[in-house]
Amino acid sequence: MKPNSKILFLALAYPKIPKSSNLYTDLMEEFRNQGHEVFVVAPALNNHEVGLIEEEGIQVIRVKTLPLLNVNPIRKGIANVLLPFQYKKAIKKYFQSTTLDLIIMPTPPVSLVSVAHWLKQRYQSNLYLILRDIFPQNAVDLGLMKKGGCLYNFFRKKEKMLYEIADEIGCMSQGNINYVLQHNPKIKIKKLHLLPNWQKEIPQFSGDRMGLRTKYHFNDNFVIIFGGNIGLPQKLENILAVAELFQPHDKVLFFIVGQGTEKAKIERLIHEKRLQNVIIKDAVPREDYQNIISVADCGLISLHEDFTIPNIPSKSMSYFNAKIPIIAAIDMNTDYGKHIQEEVKAGFWAPSNQPHFIKEKIDLLRSNPQLCKEMGENGYQYFIHHVTPAHSYDIINKRVE
Missing domain, CATH: 3.40.50.2000 (Glycogen Phosphorylase B;)
Structure with missing residues (x-):
């Protein structure tokens, strides 16, 4: 061009x-x-x-x-x-x-x-x-x-x-x-x-990590964060089913940030199920959100199990940027699971309608801090070397020359 x-x-x-x-x-x-x-x-x-x-x-x-x-x-x-x-x-x-x-x-x-x-x-x-x-x-x-x-x-x-x-x-x-x-x-x-999806890099959070965790009531929990649209495609009911499997002494917290057509329904279900290990918040500016992700322990992807088309969630970019591993609760038709687990080696996946399998993957990560660190670094290296806006620009530019 x-x-x-x-x-x-x-x-x-x-x-x-x-x-x-x-x-x-x-x-x-x-x-x-x-x-x-x-x-x-x-x-x-x-x-x-x-x-x-x-x-x-x-x-x-x-x-x-x-x-x-x-x-x-x-x-x-x-x-x-x-x-x-x-x-x-x-x-x-x-x-x-x-x-x-x-x-x-x-x-x-x-x-x-x-x-x-x-x-x-x-x-x-x-x-x-x-x-x-x-x-x-x-x-x-x-x-x-x-x-x-x-x-x-x-x-x-x-x-x-x-x-x-x-x-x-x-x-x-x-x-x-x-x-x-x-x-x-x-x-x-x-x-x-x-x-591939892209995102510009946001500098790593360099402030008071423990202070930020305390502000959002993360405390000493293993925090699994989800950010973005709360709609039918995400079907967060599946994630609430996983949250129900964890007991208070497990110290696992699901932190949801976003807006969407299904948000009121998810909030109602959290209340009805009396889930003390799920917090839901409104959307925040991306840089603020990126700082919150940086002090979480794991990023969450959730996709409706009935999808027949291969979806690749763009929110992965924020998790890569923050150097945290990914848990992907996804349908069986997407190749995202293979990408994240076998190619990038930045997380695990499980079928989105099988809460016990998802829990197994979460347990594997929270019992192995070193594995979390390695997967987070793998995701970050993939991010900066393959999926920034500059990489996307180069692909488009070469195709339209």
Whole structure:
């Protein structure tokens, strides 16, 4: 890609830097740092900031939309159907340029395919697809959509179109690549390649570790932390079943940080089950969260057991960064378990609907501090050498040259 290229990123969630961040803000900052002119189209964070706004050297077109996150499936579906019309209108108004070198679009959502196609034709640009959500099949897996129904067929048609018009498709794992090829035999194989999840490195916590542990009531417990979305895909009911297996004298504490559609339900279950070894907190800024992770003992991944698509959770990056081992309670169809346990050697996995097996893995870690340290270091070395935004930028840049 030539220097000073003009990049337009179609985002579903783009927090305001530096107040907050996610993997896409990290990537766009890397494109900016490499000298490119970066534009982002994203939902407005409030009604007072709509239009073209410069945010940390990045031109962000904030669009007024219906709520897209943490809402029920019907409202979310309506919002996603309206999204391409709202984005196209905003781009026409605020993107005053005669050239555009590269369009980058992640999934979700597939509904923006019409916007991407329109931009691609208008500017004769390349389209790079970051495949992070295989929809609508994931909705079918979670019981939110009927396979073969009108809604499924509508979104499946858009998914196929997206694969067709994309020039390059970056997938999270080899399992992702195999799945896409198996279910989309007409796709050009050469488009598909590995683009693992990424995150910029956050400096290691150097403050009072014991003070921070005391602040969050970690004390002398073996603390297993979960951070991120609390929704149907995570099915944290499975983790509560594991927590029930531990007695108070076991000194094992599950610490959950986040928001999501299932949070109220999980809080109610914690109360009903009278679980004294589970603490649930609201989301915190990523750097604060990273400090909390750094004084925990283990990072937790939880995926619904009914998934048929290979999911690779991005929250692993925070655990790698903090040098803590990972316990992955996951479905049997993802290749994440093999990746984390055999390739990176940064943790253990067990089927998410088998609490006794998950408990065995936790017991193995908490009885072996040296193993925890080694796995944490393995994860960190993998992180800094393979999955920073600079690595992701290099992959994308080489594919679109």
